[in-house]
Amino acid sequence: MSLDSFAAIVLAGGRGSRLGGADKASIEVDGRTxxxxxxxxxxxAAEVVVVGTQVPTDRPVTFVREDPAYGGPVAGLLTGRDALFGSFATVAVLAVDMPRVTTTTIRRLRDAAEGRDGxxxxxxxxxxxxxLVLRTAGLDAARPPLEEQHGASLHSLLAPLDLAxxxxxxxxxxxVDSWTDLRDLADPGPE
Structure with missing residues (x-):
């Protein structure tokens, strides 16, 4: 698997129901959304697709929404995959509510994915x-039919893949699934 160039999909289209319907993507942590x-x-990443509501960003990205809306992470991931313009051997997938994931995290995932499905x-x-970092061919092979994507389990989608x-x-x-998570994330105390 070539890890030189990769795409990224940011999943930002959830309901935020445990946050009273707040748009997670716009919640601030450490002074940034x-x-x-x-x-x-x-x-x-050479190309980034954000599955969620379009908002201004500091870098060029493609925004898409899954159809039907709020289909869950599998529907969001596959919608993002379909929206990629380029052809990439690997794709990084990141939930928008994980602000402690960094470029170093993504590099560690990419390194660990070498020779595996992700x-x-x-x-x-x-x-x-x-x-996650996934080999695109493995993701495509595991893809369920369209009618089974809405509400599908990410665990089930990834089950046949060899993931490090x-x-x-x-x-x-x-x-950040709740206001308590947000408070605890900001607390520098021990895990």
Missing amino acids: LLAHALEAVVD AALTDPGGHRQLA AVPAHDREHRD
Whole structure:
């Protein structure tokens, strides 16, 4: 797998229901929006697709929405995959609500993906997080029919793929699903 050039898909189209319907992409952490953090993490990508509501950004990206809306991470990921203009051997996938993922995280994932179908960031319990690097051919082969994508499980989609587990450093695995998560993310105390 050539890791020289890759694309990135940022998943930013959720409902934010545990946040009272707030748009996660626009929530600020450390003085910047979650979307700005995500775009910085994938700055090395040759092309970036954001699956979510279009907002101004500091770099050129393609915005798309899954149809039907709020189809979940599989529908968002595959919508993002279909929106890529270029042809890439690998694609980085990142949930917009993981502000501690950095370019270094993405590089570690890319390195670990070498010779495999991809790599996934894991939390201290070994659970996969929505920070991945996937071989595009493997993703395409695992793709379910269109009528099965809405609400599909990401775990099921990725099950046939050989993914390296990349343990998170510090708080890389932390996401913002609730206001408590946001408060805890800002707290520099021990994990």
